[in-house]
Amino acid sequence: MPTGVAIREVRRQLFDAAERVLLRAGPSGLTSRAVTEEAGCAKGVLHRHFADFDAFLADLVLDRVNRVDARAAALREAVGTGDVVDNLTDALTALFESVAVAMVALITFRDELRARLRDAWPAGVPVLTEGAIMVSRYLAAERERGRVSGRADVEVLGATLIGAAHLLYADRLGVAPTPEDVRRMVATVVAGALVA
Missing domain, CATH: 1.10.357 (Tetracycline Repressor; domain 2)
Known part of the structure; x- marks a missing residue:
């Protein structure tokens, strides 16, 4: 995945990606890697915007x-x-x-x-x-x-x-x-x- 590429509306993009993964793979398939791959961004993007994966999930x-x-x-x-x-x-x-x-x-x-x-x-x-x-x-x-x-x-x-x-x-x-x-x-x- 490319890094340094600006992503507009990061939270919405990550949330929508997480929703798709959750619906497709269930809770056990919902990982930070699965979310960022679904969103088409580097894994670090999620961690730059949220303290950790559970903070992301709570939001x-x-x-x-x-x-x-x-x-x-x-x-x-x-x-x-x-x-x-x-x-x-x-x-x-x-x-x-x-x-x-x-x-x-x-x-x-x-x-x-x-x-x-x-x-x-x-x-x-x-x-x-x-x-x-x-x-x-x-x-x-x-x-x-x-x-x-x-x-x-x-x-x-x-x-x-x-x-x-x-x-x-x-x-x-x-x-x-x-x-x-x-x-x-x-x-x-x-x-x-x-x-x-």
Whole structure:
């Protein structure tokens, strides 16, 4: 690999490369060498921008967690429109068809990464926790609109939907669930909370 060549948007390029390696090879295949080879840069580039590989991975996870904010904004815009089950199905599908499942495996796989994430994210698995918050806030907003029962525990529903969706998508090498699979799960979980 050439050295001394300026790379624009180094963090984004390295993060995108790491995501591709993670999706293709899983957590055990995600090494600094694999990332820099995928990004087409010298290995030293990664180490010039991050203290070590686990610091890089922690920043990668937090960067991908921040992407949930865009999905949360889209879900907030759906409040009061369309069908609640369809809105949740679309949001969960978008979240879990991204790199979320692979991130959970990565966090589980690397002890040092989990320890570093605790500094910025003291509880839960970042991608899943942020997803549960997104869903709970959506359901709370729908509850204010009268489309979800006032008695519904939206935090429990949010966590349940994220957990059930994660189980549907957990086999990263298997066949992904169909939109109807996701919709059926969502409809089952929220059935008692929806206002007819």
